[in-house]
Amino acid sequence: MKAFPKYPNLYENGRFLFTASAYPGTCHFEERIRREGGLEYREFRPDRSKLAAAIAKNISQVGIKPGNNVLYLGASHGYTPSFISDMVGKHGMIFGIDVAPQVVRNLYFVSQKRNNIAPILANCNHPESYQHLIVQCDILYQDIAQRNQVEIFLKNLQFLKKGGFGILAIKSRSIDVTKKPKLIFKQVRLEMEKKITVVDYRELDPFEKDHALFVLKK
Numbered sequence: 001m002k003a004f005p006k007y008p009n010l011y012e013n014g015r016f017l018f019t020a021s022a023y024p025g026t027c028h029f030e031e032r033i034r035r036e037g038g039l040e041y042r043e044f045r046p047d048r049s050k051l052a053a054a055i056a057k058n059i060s061q062v063g064i065k066p067g068n069n070v071l072y073l074g075a076s077h078g079y080t081p082s083f084i085s086d087m088v089g090k091h092g093m094i095f096g097i098d099v100a101p102q103v104v105r106n107l108y109f110v111s112q113k114r115n116n117i118a119p120i121l122a123n124c125n126h127p128e129s130y131q132h133l134i135v136q137c138d139i140l141y142q143d144i145a146q147r148n149q150v151e152i153f154l155k156n157l158q159f160l161k162k163g164g165f166g167i168l169a170i171k172s173r174s175i176d177v178t179k180k181p182k183l184i185f186k187q188v189r190l191e192m193e194k195k196i197t198v199v200d201y202r203e204l205d206p207f208e209k210d211h212a213l214f215v216l217k218k
């Protein structure tokens with residue numbers, strides 16, 4: 001396993017990405033596990049995670065550090081959150097929000113094995129409904145395929161500390177299926193630049209068609 005110095009707790013083995021598990025002995029998504037030097041590594045797949053796709057496409061940084069508190073909007077079943085859970089480690093915390101009860105149920109089972117994930121059933125259009133359950137965060141991660149995904153991110157920016165990083169996955173077809181993805185990404189970039197510094201961005205094809213991931217700094 002070869003470590004990536006610019007991403008915490010991330011390793012490559014050939015063309016495959018891995019995290020060293022912060023909770024060895026847990027496997028939630030039938031991910032491939034490798035054991036080496038007393039550590040357990042979980043394969044992090046770019047075709048299943050937009051964060052892994054951006055890393056596979058060599059995004060310059062993602063901002064995540066051990067011990068970080070993360071507000072994760074659109075946590076779903078917890079695939080990407082489980083790898084961020086490895087990256088922030090046992091001293092970090094992920095507040096994972098999703099509006100769909102079925103997926104939050106699965107996220108709950110993941111959190112039973114990973115104490116650094118707190119599942120929250122809520123609608124991210126209404127931050128006032130969960131603001132009492134979370135803390136100010138170092139990372140605001142969003143992966144919500146809704147027409148108003150930019151508006152949702154901006155509504156939740158209040159929970160990101162100054163100097164903290166935003167990671168925003170954009171699905172262009174959810175914003176406007178008639179417009180070229182590149183045009184949508186340009187519009188999102190211009191809108192973001194009014195509020196926050198754009199550090200880097202990657203289009204995610206061939207892993208995710210018509211998607212991009214932005215790294216932002218408050």
Ligand SMILES: C[S@@+](CC[C@H](N)C(=O)[O-])C[C@H]1O[C@@H](n2cnc3c(N)ncnc32)[C@H](O)[C@@H]1O
Nearest residue numbers: 074075076079080098099100123124125143144
């Ligand atoms: C593409 S999935 C997220 C996948 C996940 N980020 C991963 O990589 O493992 C998008 C999720 O956003 C959730 N979602 C959509 N609208 C939402 C809203 N208004 N508030 C919270 N979650 C929402 C959906 O229920 C869905 O689980």
